[in-house]
Amino acid sequence: MQRLANLSAARTDAGPTAIEVAGLSHVYDGREGKVPALEDIAMTVGAGRFVVIVGPSGCGKTSLLMMLAGLRRPSEGAILCNGRPIPSPDPERVGVVFQEASLFPWLSAQDNVEFPLALRHAPRAERRRRATDMLDLVGLQGFGGRYPHELSGGMKQRVAIARGLVQDPPVLLMDEPFAALDEQTRMTMGHELLRIWSQTLKTVVFITHSLTEAVYLADEVLVMSARPGRIIDRIAIALPRPRTYDMMATDTFGRLRDRIWQQIRTAD
Amino acid sequence: MRRPRPVTVRRLLIVAVLVLWEAVPQTGLIPELLLPSLSSTLRALIADWDKYGEALLVTLYEVSLAMLVACGAGILVGALVGGLKPLRDLLLPVFSSLYAVPIVILYPIFTAWLGIGSEAKIAFAGVYGFFPVMLSTAAGIRTIDPQLLLAARAMGATVPQQIGRVVIPASIPTVLTGLRLGGALTIIGVVVSEMLTSTAGIGYLVTRYRTILDSAHVFAAVFMILVLSILFDTFARYIERRTMVWQTAGRRERTDTADRRLTTAPAPV
Ligand SMILES: Nc1ncnc2c1ncn2[C@@H]1O[C@H](COP(=O)(O)OP(=O)(O)O)[C@@H](O)[C@H]1O
Ligand SMILES: [Mg+2]
Numbered sequence: 001m002q003r004l005a006n007l008s009a010a011r012t013d014a015g016p017t018a019i020e021v022a023g024l025s026h027v028y029d030g031r032e033g034k035v036p037a038l039e040d041i042a043m044t045v046g047a048g049r050f051v052v053i054v055g056p057s058g059c060g061k062t063s064l065l066m067m068l069a070g071l072r073r074p075s076e077g078a079i080l081c082n083g084r085p086i087p088s089p090d091p092e093r094v095g096v097v098f099q100e101a102s103l104f105p106w107l108s109a110q111d112n113v114e115f116p117l118a119l120r121h122a123p124r125a126e127r128r129r130r131a132t133d134m135l136d137l138v139g140l141q142g143f144g145g146r147y148p149h150e151l152s153g154g155m156k157q158r159v160a161i162a163r164g165l166v167q168d169p170p171v172l173l174m175d176e177p178f179a180a181l182d183e184q185t186r187m188t189m190g191h192e193l194l195r196i197w198s199q200t201l202k203t204v205v206f207i208t209h210s211l212t213e214a215v216y217l218a219d220e221v222l223v224m225s226a227r228p229g230r231i232i233d234r235i236a237i238a239l240p241r242p243r244t245y246d247m248m249a250t251d252t253f254g255r256l257r258d259r260i261w262q263q264i265r266t267a268d
Numbered sequence: 269m270r271r272p273r274p275v276t277v278r279r280l281l282i283v284a285v286l287v288l289w290e291a292v293p294q295t296g297l298i299p300e301l302l303l304p305s306l307s308s309t310l311r312a313l314i315a316d317w318d319k320y321g322e323a324l325l326v327t328l329y330e331v332s333l334a335m336l337v338a339c340g341a342g343i344l345v346g347a348l349v350g351g352l353k354p355l356r357d358l359l360l361p362v363f364s365s366l367y368a369v370p371i372v373i374l375y376p377i378f379t380a381w382l383g384i385g386s387e388a389k390i391a392f393a394g395v396y397g398f399f400p401v402m403l404s405t406a407a408g409i410r411t412i413d414p415q416l417l418l419a420a421r422a423m424g425a426t427v428p429q430q431i432g433r434v435v436i437p438a439s440i441p442t443v444l445t446g447l448r449l450g451g452a453l454t455i456i457g458v459v460v461s462e463m464l465t466s467t468a469g470i471g472y473l474v475t476r477y478r479t480i481l482d483s484a485h486v487f488a489a490v491f492m493i494l495v496l497s498i499l500f501d502t503f504a505r506y507i508e509r510r511t512m513v514w515q516t517a518g519r520r521e522r523t524d525t526a527d528r529r530l531t532t533a534p535a536p537v
Contacts, residue, residue, distance in 0.1 A: 069422055091423045102419035106437045116423040119433075163423075 017083075018171055018203035019045040019068060024077030025228075026063055036228035037063050041077070043222060043231060047170065050197060050204045052214040054260060055224030061207045064229070065175050068205060069096045082170060091116045095164030099176040103148040103159055109135065110144030113162045134162035137196060154178075154185040161193070165200065174206045178213070186210070187245070190217055194243060211257045211264075216243055221256075223263045233263045304484040313488035320473065324492060327458055327469040330389050331496075334454045337394030338401055339447055345398075346405025346446070351435075360406065367399040375461055384465045393457030397450035404446025408439030441512045448504035455497055470496075 021043045028035040037060040045051050053061055066072040067079060070086040079086060081093055089096075103112045111118075113131040122130075135144050138158040148156055157177055164172055177193075178186045190213055197204055208214050214221050215237055223233040237256060239247055247253050272280075286306060292298055293305035300308065313320055349355050349363070375392050382388035412435060420434045462471025470489050477485035 071418065071422055089422050089424050096419070096422040098415060098419060098422075100415055102413075102415045104416060104434070104437070106440075115420075115433075119423060119425050119429055 016047045017044055018047040018049070018081070019043070019205065020078075020080040021068075022078050024064075024067065024074045024079065026060070026067070026072075026074045026076070028063075038074070039228040039230045041229070041231055045203055045205060047082075047203050048201050050194075050206065050217055050219045051222060052206045052208060052218035052220070053222045053224060054208060054211065054214050054264065055229060056226045056264060057209070059224045059227050060229030061224060062175055065096075065173050065205065065207060068171075069094050069173055071096075091164075091167045091169060093169050094171045094173060095167065095169040097157070097160045097164045097172065097174040097177045099179050103156055103163075105148050107147075108144060109140065109146050109148070109151065109159045112148070112159055113144075113166050115163065116167055130166055131162070134166045135159075137165070137199065138162045139192060152185075153181050154189050157181070157189060158192070161196065165196075165202070169202075171203045171205070174204065176207050176209065179209060186213065187216075191243075191245075193217065194241075198242065211260050212248065214260060215239075215253055215256045216248065221260055223260055233260075235259060301481065301483050304487050308484045309487040309491055312482075312484035313491065316485065316488075320470070320488065320492060323468060323470045323473050323489075324496075326386070327462065327471070327496075330386050330393065330458045330462075330469065331455055333386075333390045334393035334397060334458055335451055337390065338397030338450045338454050341394070342398045342401025342446065342450060343405050343443065346402040346443075347409060349402070350406035350409030350439075356406070356410070363399065363402060367403065371396055372460060372464075375464055378461075379465050384467065386468075389458050389461040389466065389469075392461050393454045396457035397454035399450070400453060401443075401446040401450035404449070405439065405443050408442030408446075409435060411442070412438045441508070444504070444508045444511060448501065448508060451500055451504060452497065455493075455500060459493055 021041055024038060024041040025036070026038040028037050041064060043051075053064070055061055063072065067074050068081070068086070070089045073087070084093075086093065103109075104115065107115065110128075110131050113134050114127045117127040117130060132144065135141060138161050140155060140158050140162070143151070143155065146155075148159070151159065160177065161172075161174075164174075178189045181189060193204075193206075194217060206217060208217075218237045221235045221237060222231050223235065224230065225232045235256065239252065239256075289303075290306040293300050293303050293308075304312075349359050371392075374395075375388075378388040378392045382391055416434055416438060417430055420430050425433065458469070459471040459474075462469035463475045466472045470492055473489040474486055474493075477483075477489065
């Protein structure tokens, strides 16, 4: 509680803050004893920012994201989402997109996107309308009747993004959403995500393994150490927006990517 | 030359079997006592249709109730065993090894408890069909992709909603496979118990005609059981196919070219 009070008092930066994390640590009580997964994480994400988290696998990125989504409670520390704690998942405040297509295979794309609305018993007409709007937004107009197995990997992730956004949450959390896609599709999807982001003004926290993807997408990259995960560097990506593929060939892009790489390497 | 389609081959095989069934006994290669021809089998069936019809009703009645028992109890116990870890650790090994026991040796006990009427047969066949239903229901629930449940939770699904909207639809295909196997075993269970100790049903007719060496009538009864089993299996497979479109088709992944066509993003340099 003390910490929460401190957090609210400390919120004096320029713009409004979407996510604040302070003193967050987590220890798993696993079969092989206690596993310290996260250690003293502090982060602030301004509203409308695109923040990317990178770090070696097993360093606790997914765990952190689950806590931001209210899916898991940290052993210690506080999380504020738009100024309020998030003790349990709330798709109106935080949308989540997972790595593997976590679409329900027995539902059409349209019904998958409607799923969170159906949970809330929203009227059918409203459900239809909002899901259709979202499918349009992610570039899938006319694909609502398709089932997941009739969609490509990239299209499935588009549906997942539409589903994460259907209740118009200010925050979108994405856990390696394009990791299972081939390189070309992955680049395309990153570009599409930036378009969607700029159209919807969401705050995005995005986890990835790909340093290129991190630099290409982010306003800021947070680098985590190996387990127990700590944030060891914050790198502002000052590349202009909108981002273009040509930027990847520039020196600035290369230097930023190298810096992240060095950090991850020394952290390991 | 084009290879014939499997369906065509299958149909031709069935026709061939029927033709041989008629032709071989006619030629006297196999005596009618061992294998009555198709036509004499059908003649026997039609001549005593009232008896066969009556027996069929008894068998159908017993099979329906036994299936109800097997499916109801199987799904219920399977859901509990699959869903609750302590129960699973306790019961699943027991049930799995019981499945391998030839339960037919227990039938005399059933008749001792319930008499030789329909009740014993329903109970026996119900137990017989219970195992595959229960085991596949448990497997279906246990093998649900945890990612789907996580996604549902992230979208704010309550526990009842997780069960109703994720666990149940996700396990339907596996449960249906169990129902098909369990249903088939139920038919076997009823017919076998009718053959062992009973006074009615198709299985009873098989035994009775066999003791008086009336092969045509035995085969007529066997023929009916065959048709009954095949009809059930065809029906069950049809239902399975209808509900499993997404499961069977899920294996083929599409190429990702559609993504590239979909977007107006500039080409990578
Ligand atoms: N439910 C759990 N119980 C015990 N340990 C876990 C659990 N979930 C994750 N871990 C452990 O915590 C560490 C961080 O996991 P995770 O957050 O998935 O990392 P990342 O997403 O960065 O790869 C890993 O070492 C993992 O084994
Ligand atoms: Mg992870």
